[in-house]
Amino acid sequence: MSIRLNPYFVFNGNTREALDFYAKALRGNVVGIMTFGDMPENPSHPLTDEMKNLVMHAQLKVGDTDLMFSDTFPGTAHQAEGDTVQIAIHPSEEAEAWEIFNALADGGQVVMPLQKTDWSPLYGIVKDRFGVTFQVNVPGEE
Template sequence: MTLSLIPYIITNGNGKEAVKFYQEALGAELSNFQTYGDLPDSPDFKVPEEMKDLVLHAQLRIENSELMISDNSPGEPFEVGSNLTIAIVLDDKAKAEKIYERLQADGEAIMPLQSTDWSEAYGQVTDKFGVKWQISVENSNNN
């Protein structure tokens, strides 16, 4: 079952400023906020010092809607126009796999669907129309 489709804004190192701006402009409530420095230590990924204060993930609630925000990683290209993605949040890994496969047909896999600290299955794909999607299965302990 698809739980929601959520606009996801990618910022260029000014994610904290964007979170504050959208909170005030939209009267939004901050429901989740993590920096890269909040990630647990991992031998697979050492967070560089310059990334620790950047926004890994912020989630704002605006009445019955949500908006997500994160900073791009240093060194990743940032292009205005491609800094808005759509996040699909699901509660079924098999459905996430099907959606991921269908969206990448004639498109491009950006990040393979995989287990992460925040999701049992998370991946990114750009579809054949150039739309970037983030597919995520909500962990039962995140509810």
């Protein structure tokens, strides 16, 4: 059996901004964006022009990983932020770790600065400006 998992980020109306931010910070490529307005109209649930422009689904390719994104549907509850899930990134080079960490920290909060640890030559934790927490970890020698 083979299973693939990928993070799916849900934002409250600012998915396009987040998608652009992560594409730059993580050096990813936007694969596609679908808006709520791209779907066939449903007369029982009409959409305003603002709703039509919100992102229903977007995909960002980062290396071999797919990150997916969506805005919450207007009127749907949105939990602002939380740390029940964190994203771990494992760049192979220290210079790359610094670039990614600094890009994610722009407008965010450094929780633990990048530093040498018992398990890694360079490890740190950063919460980005969208409230998502990332662990950046350069793998140690085996």
